[in-house]
Amino acid sequence: MKKNLKHKRAAFVLIVLLVALSVCLLDGTSYADKLADAIAKTPQGTEKGMINPDAENGFLGIPGAPEVNLLWGFLWAIWVGWIFSTVGAFGGIMAGVGHITIFGLGDYAKSFKQSNPVLNKMLTDSIRVSNQWLVSLSALISSINYFKMGRLVLPLGIALAVGSVTGSILVPIITAGKIKLSSYIGYFGLCVFVIGGFLFYSTTEKGRSKKKGAREAAKAFEKANIKLQEGAEADESRHGVKIVQWSLSRVTFTFYGVEFSFNPFIPVIGGFFIAALASFLGIGGGFLFVPFLTSIAGLPMFLVAGTSALTVFVGMFVSIFSYMVLKGVIVYWPLIGVELFGIFVGSMIGPRTSKYIPDIWLKRLFVVLAIYVGIRYTSKGFLGHSIVPPF
Secondary structure, three states: OHHHHHHHHHHHHHHHHHHHHHHHHOOHHHHHHHHHHHHHOOOEOOOOOOEOOOOOEOHHHOEOOOOOOHHHHHHHHHHHHHHHHHHOOOHHHHHHHHHHHHOOHHHHHHOOOOOOHHHHHHHHHHHHHHHHHHHHHHHHHHHHHHHHOOOOOHHHHHHHHHHHHHHHHHHHHHHOOOOOHHHHHHHHHHHHHHHHHHHHHHHOHHHHHOOHHHHHHHHHHHHHHOOOOOOOOOOHHHHOOEEEEEOOOOEEEEEOOEEEEEOOHHHHHHHHHHHHHHHHHOOOOHHHHHHHHHHHOOOOHHHHHHHHHHHHHHHHHHHHHHHHHHOOOOOOHHHHHHHHHHHHHHHHHHHHHHOOOOHHHHHHHHHHHHHHHHHHHHHHHHHOOOOOOOO
């Protein structure tokens, strides 16, 4: 059994890497021509906003561009995979923190704002799509793991995914090559900050009192998995999600003896708007799906991560295709390839550790990250500098 499971996991990674290679090779000449043309039109020199042709090649093969340490890229990707697979969100945001701030790609792209706006926008698009590659793999692995654990509401994930497809196609077509890095960062932070505040309210007594079903299900799950007596193992599959009714007008399911229901039309509409915004920001959209699933659908956090992951995967797959195939956005494969392996490691750990973290603390972890990231990128985008470290 374990041997077959290892073979399946290896197959999933191989498929993702083959897809990445196929997209990379698809019309690669035109991609290279666009970048070469942008580099040629950039002033040469050693000052900010210039390209030194004698410097070593870095990101995207551009002379003098930041050269990311692949080991750091791998380690950061493990964190990205873990946090996304644990709370069903912040994978794209944490990937963005790494690419934009830690690896210095944000400041580098910003340096061309005046000297070559076209290159500035190409780099911004590349950062957005790079984030999405990491999230898509984490979402795929997380979806499979949570489904096996009985912690993924398949009808709800499908309904959200149906709505997300249109938004994931529409936004890349409209915005690719038109978004400045400063605007992208500012809106990125503002959205995260607002959502973080919204979810913080749901952790208060007043907010929690409105979600009685979610609290009961969370307590039952915690009793079975966190407060284990005499080392007994919880039977997740037996008490996990059980579909009672599945129709176009109503879906009903149970989780650890607590019944939930929803109208599929609502998540379809929600999925469209969430995916559209997520595609614009170049992230997975989990930071929007999580509040939707907890506050509107009324689910406990133990069900949110897997359901969010399934929806995010569909949206990211479509969005990546739209950016790279329809609009010709390029990414730096040496870095992305290493990061994908880190994502795999982190995404395998997350679902196995999240069940030992209480529901309320999963939400608070989400809130803390949302507030920090929101403040940092809102101030950096609109004020020109971060008011929280790293400055």
